[in-house]
Amino acid sequence: MRWQVQVQRRLGHAGSVFELDIAFQSDAQRLVLFGPSGAGKTQTLMMMAGLNTPSQGRVVFQDQVVFDSQQSINLAARQRGLGYVFQDYALFPHLTVRQNIGFALKQGLQNPSLAHEDSSVAHWTQVFQLQAVSELYPEQLSGGQRQRTALARALVAKPRALLLDEPFAAMDRPLRQRLREELLQLQTELALPMVLITHDEEDVQAFAQQVIQVDKGRVISDANPYD
Amino acid sequence: METAWVALALTLKVAGWATAINLVLGVAVGYALSRWRFVGRDVIDALLTLPMVLPPTVLGYYLLVVLGRHGAVGQWLKEHFGIQLIFTWQGAVIAASIVAFPLVFKAARAAFENVEPTLEQAARVLGLSELAVFFRVTLPLAWRGIMSGTLLAFARATGEFGATLMVAGSIAGETQTLSIAVYEAVQAGQDQTAHFLVLVTSISCMAILLGAGYLAPGRVAGQANRGWR
Numbered sequence: 186m187r188w189q190v191q192v193q194r195r196l197g198h199a200g201s202v203f204e205l206d207i208a209f210q211s212d213a214q215r216l217v218l219f220g221p222s223g224a225g226k227t228q229t230l231m232m233m234a235g236l237n238t239p240s241q242g243r244v245v246f247q248d249q250v251v252f253d254s255q256q257s258i259n260l261a262a263r264q265r266g267l268g269y270v271f272q273d274y275a276l277f278p279h280l281t282v283r284q285n286i287g288f289a290l291k292q293g294l295q296n297p298s299l300a301h302e303d304s305s306v307a308h309w310t311q312v313f314q315l316q317a318v319s320e321l322y323p324e325q326l327s328g329g330q331r332q333r334t335a336l337a338r339a340l341v342a343k344p345r346a347l348l349l350d351e352p353f354a355a356m357d358r359p360l361r362q363r364l365r366e367e368l369l370q371l372q373t374e375l376a377l378p379m380v381l382i383t384h385d386e387e388d389v390q391a392f393a394q395q396v397i398q399v400d401k402g403r404v405i406s407d408a409n410p411y412d
Numbered sequence: 413m414e415t416a417w418v419a420l421a422l423t424l425k426v427a428g429w430a431t432a433i434n435l436v437l438g439v440a441v442g443y444a445l446s447r448w449r450f451v452g453r454d455v456i457d458a459l460l461t462l463p464m465v466l467p468p469t470v471l472g473y474y475l476l477v478v479l480g481r482h483g484a485v486g487q488w489l490k491e492h493f494g495i496q497l498i499f500t501w502q503g504a505v506i507a508a509s510i511v512a513f514p515l516v517f518k519a520a521r522a523a524f525e526n527v528e529p530t531l532e533q534a535a536r537v538l539g540l541s542e543l544a545v546f547f548r549v550t551l552p553l554a555w556r557g558i559m560s561g562t563l564l565a566f567a568r569a570t571g572e573f574g575a576t577l578m579v580a581g582s583i584a585g586e587t588q589t590l591s592i593a594v595y596e597a598v599q600a601g602q603d604q605t606a607h608f609l610v611l612v613t614s615i616s617c618m619a620i621l622l623g624a625g626y627l628a629p630g631r632v633a634g635q636a637n638r639g640w641r
Contacts, residue, residue, distance in 0.1 A: 231533075235537075236536065236537065262533070262537045263538075263541070268537070269533075269534070271530050275530040277531060277534070277535075279553060289538040289540075292544065294544050
């Protein structure tokens, strides 16, 4: 089984209490968590990545237990080897596109220099057609370029799987469709497992091999659309 | 004239040391207070801000009580190391540091709180240790805010009078900083010297303020971003 996720957490929000209790298993290469905003999708994804700690539960990725509250196992995000594309892309505003993409290749206390050259940075810069903007800063990029930069930055680190939080939410329709196709193509070429969360039915149709529908912190349906 | 240059050099030495100390401590304390929630955080914040609102003479008095010959720290230093801080330039550094400290730590805390948490998380997912996250993401993004606070602290340390006079006195060439030299010159009726000292002080403070204004975050929207590069 590729993913075994069972997470629980109570979140207090000014008076109202939100209880997250999500459990699913998946072998799909392209898994989609689908549901309205505020359903707990992002929380779940962050728990899978190690950016957020469930109060109880167990997360297994490809036979490796990355979190288990009973056995007190909790691998830090940097030890899980997963790529994460944030909803707002979280590009480092003080670094150029090329420095952003090469970020994970330097593990010391210093960022890659402006002139930093690397074959995998060059490769992904080319794949995502970012050569022309590689010296620019994130604020100077278009929405599509930002997303590609975020993808390239995650892929350079050679992740074992890629987690994407609403990757198309901030885009207009034509761009959304184009980037959806690009992502699908990329997934097929790399055979890289992906988990994508969205509130957009079209994303589900275009992308999902398995879709977990989430609402109010619970799984309400778990289906393979191709069945 | 001679007095003025000696006093200026001493002032820069004292303010420079005080600023260096505050930069390290202020960044550390500002970071701790911005990231860790603990009981009594507000009380600690208020205590550390106190030097900004207390009269400098009150601070000077506290320092005399603590560092003086009969003070707990003063006695301990004298017995174990033979060090005496009262009436030395090092004593002036301590006085200036404490008076200017809130300016650095307040600015640092605000700057750290302004750093987008998802940027730090992005760095963690990309495999960085917590130390690397701090030096490669958090600190560079907070740097402008910290620097503008630090420059103001330098200016405040340069102009320190009350606490310094009480702790370090006014020994020409040793503890007589510019602001104290002005006071002494006026008291002694040396108008010429006073004029010159005041002019030197005003020009240095103006230069510092211009520098701080340039570094202040959010001065003009797009312009502020350019400081990262």
